[in-house]
Amino acid sequence: MKHYEVEILDAKTREKLCFLDKVEPHATIAEIKNLFTKSHPQWYPARQSLRLDPKGKSLKDEDVLQKLPVGTTATLYFRDLGAQISWVTVFLTEYTGPLFIYLLFYFRVPFIYGHKYDFTSSRHTVVHLACICHSFHYVKRLLETLFVHRFSHGTMPLRNIFKNCTYYWGFAAWMAYYINHPLYTPPTYGAQQVKLALAIFVICQLGNFSIHMALRDLRPAGSKTRKIPYPTKNPFTWLFLLVSCPNYTYEMGSWIGFAIMTQCLPVALFSLAGFIQMTIWAKGKHRSYLKEFRDYPPLRMPIIPFLL
Amino acid sequence: MAAAAATAAATKGNGGGGGGARAGAGEASGARKRRGPGPLATAYLVIYNVVMTAGWLVIAVGLVRAYLAKGSYHSLYYAIEKPLKFFQTGALLEILHCAIGIVPSSVVLTSFQVMSRVFLIWAVTHSVKEVQSEDSVLLFVIAWTITEIIRYSFYTFSLLNHLPYLIKWARYTLFIVLYPMGVSGELLTIYAALPFVRQAGLYSISLPNKYNFSFDYYAFLILIMISYIPLFPQLYFHMIHQRRKVLSHTEEHKKFE
Numbered sequence: 233m234k235h236y237e238v239e240i241l242d243a244k245t246r247e248k249l250c251f252l253d254k255v256e257p258h259a260t261i262a263e264i265k266n267l268f269t270k271s272h273p274q275w276y277p278a279r280q281s282l283r284l285d286p287k288g289k290s291l292k293d294e295d296v297l298q299k300l301p302v303g304t305t306a307t308l309y310f311r312d313l314g315a316q317i318s319w320v321t322v323f324l325t326e327y328t329g330p331l332f333i334y335l336l337f338y339f340r341v342p343f344i345y346g347h348k349y350d351f352t353s354s355r356h357t358v359v360h361l362a363c364i365c366h367s368f369h370y371v372k373r374l375l376e377t378l379f380v381h382r383f384s385h386g387t388m389p390l391r392n393i394f395k396n397c398t399y400y401w402g403f404a405a406w407m408a409y410y411i412n413h414p415l416y417t418p419p420t421y422g423a424q425q426v427k428l429a430l431a432i433f434v435i436c437q438l439g440n441f442s443i444h445m446a447l448r449d450l451r452p453a454g455s456k457t458r459k460i461p462y463p464t465k466n467p468f469t470w471l472f473l474l475v476s477c478p479n480y481t482y483e484m485g486s487w488i489g490f491a492i493m494t495q496c497l498p499v500a501l502f503s504l505a506g507f508i509q510m511t512i513w514a515k516g517k518h519r520s521y522l523k524e525f526r527d528y529p530p531l532r533m534p535i536i537p538f539l540l
Numbered sequence: 541m542a543a544a545a546a547t548a549a550a551t552k553g554n555g556g557g558g559g560g561a562r563a564g565a566g567e568a569s570g571a572r573k574r575r576g577p578g579p580l581a582t583a584y585l586v587i588y589n590v591v592m593t594a595g596w597l598v599i600a601v602g603l604v605r606a607y608l609a610k611g612s613y614h615s616l617y618y619a620i621e622k623p624l625k626f627f628q629t630g631a632l633l634e635i636l637h638c639a640i641g642i643v644p645s646s647v648v649l650t651s652f653q654v655m656s657r658v659f660l661i662w663a664v665t666h667s668v669k670e671v672q673s674e675d676s677v678l679l680f681v682i683a684w685t686i687t688e689i690i691r692y693s694f695y696t697f698s699l700l701n702h703l704p705y706l707i708k709w710a711r712y713t714l715f716i717v718l719y720p721m722g723v724s725g726e727l728l729t730i731y732a733a734l735p736f737v738r739q740a741g742l743y744s745i746s747l748p749n750k751y752n753f754s755f756d757y758y759a760f761l762i763l764i765m766i767s768y769i770p771l772f773p774q775l776y777f778h779m780i781h782q783r784r785k786v787l788s789h790t791e792e793h794k795k796f797e
Contacts, residue, residue: 415748497753 236297236304240268243286243309257298261291264308278316278387282308294456316387323377326396330404331370337408338363349414356418358426362411362494365433366404369486372437380444382451384458403502411494419495432489439482442468447479460525473529474537476518480510481535511535581642586699588633593692595627600685603678615673617665617681624681627688628661657684660726664761667742668733676732680725683718690714712783719779723772730761737761 236257240250250271255264265277281290284300286309297306338359342350354360410416419425446469450459463470471478487503514535521528533540577585599620606619617624631654637643638650665677694711697703736742743757 410747410752410754413747413752416752417748417750420750495750495752497751 234304236302236306238264238297238306238308240282240308240310241286243283243311246286249310255297257296259297260293261295261297262293264297265293268310275310275312276316279313281311281313283311284308313389315390317390317393318387319383319385320377322388322393322396323381324374325393326400327370327373327377329397329401331367331374333401333404334363334366334370334408337405337412340412340414344409345414352414354412354414354416356416358418358493359411359416361426361430362490365430365490365493366408369437369490372441376441376444380448382448382453382455384456399505403498403505407494407496407498407502410496410498417495419493425495426493429489429491429493433486433493434489436482436485436489439468439471440479440486442466443471443479443482446472458520458524460521460528471537472532474532475514476521476532476534477510477514480514481537483510484535511540577642582699585637585642586696588637589692589696589699592627592630593689593696595623595630596685596688596692599623599627599681600689603682603685613678614675617672617677620681621672625661625666628657628684632658659764660729663743664730664733668736670736671729671732674729674732676725676728678725680722680729683722683725686714687718687722709787712779712786715779715783719772719776723768727765727768730765734758734761 234257235253236255236259238252238255239248240252241247242249250268252264252267255267261282262277265280265282268280268282269276277293283290284302284307288309290311291300291308300306337344340349340352419429446464446466447461449464450461451457461472463472468482469478471481475481484503484507487499487506491499491503511534518532518534602620602623603616606616607613610616634643635647635651635654638645638647643650660680665672671677690707690710694703694707697707737744737758741757743755745753745755747754
């Protein structure tokens, strides 16, 4: 069996960083990354980007050496992706914050509102309902992160955690401040409005969860396979007939419900921000599906049936 | 097409001169190979930049004439209020130019730049009449005027592929004085506006209300002022860095002539 030699150069400086000899032809990029880490322990595999061309795309961990367009001496270019953090860690941190922060406002912990309101409770039912809904939402997200989601990528750049936490924690504090404020004004149309909005919220939470489960079932544990999602027996998944990312559609619905229920402008603004971001993600995902699968259902739109 | 490519290289990046509006850092530096605008877009951009150069010249002349007529440099704002509002607001088109791709700058950063200028003109100076007679207004108006005349003529000449070294030099040198001058004028003006905003409760809404929302414009203005602290040095030093790159490059080219 012929062995390969692999030399790894810095993509920017072309400096020779590492030379590996006697590499098996069926070695994967992941294995090469592990070998590289041995000589440069500060660059653990997750922060390595190896490519055939200094300005080209990163090679995938699953790529096999002998299947690449290289001679028996392969030259790979290395780029440092920077400190990485696992997706799970990021999700857990960014979701625990809002859960905890909202409760600080709900219980009117001192130094937020005037001293005479410390540890008092709102007399409006909707305020208590809102706390339950908001808390439920983030508990659901935490549990899904731990037990449901199957991530394509293990890590993301470290700076994302600061960006993401600022977004989630900041908005949570902003919303919670007004909903739990002693001068909070309950919805204009009273109990009717609250009931309707709550129904929307609950339905969309169930819908979102159903989609997460359906997506999980598409992918065996530990794998990174991608398949076209299809509606299942669960009626909530029938939204797959019309959109590529019904999980985002339902998520939007939940927040619209919450905004109507609390009649709070900051909630509406948070929903808008989320909508913009999720639309960008949905369009990207939709495009990937179209590129990868020739037989992708043509009726589907990225996030809003027939529209967007 | 070569002209278009040269346009792209010259037009983009390397931020404008002084004045608070977060000049230049937005425009991406470094060699990004883009095809540049087509002939129709180039013609439009030349017209746009010529009109803007002329507009800011009108403001400059207006200031000088008003100064000579009044015999003092106080309260000159009123003499150039209308063209200032018109031409500075017109710069919003630059966001569109980036969005449709005829100018290779970042939409986000250009928006930020232009919006901060527009904010100062309308949400501070126009809205708080009491600051219009402040000298700080003159400070930033002068900084902006000189900067924009140079910047728009820089773009005009670049698009026509005939950029005099003097203009390039001016664009990358005068900011050293104009930028701090503009920033000072802006900060002093916002600071002067504060008591009047507080008094009138300008653009502010308080609880309780049916949208469960509140906004304190006074606090917002203070936050804006604080934001200058991290932003100004970053942009300023970026410009200095750009200056070294652009002006030394020209020196080298001259050596080989």
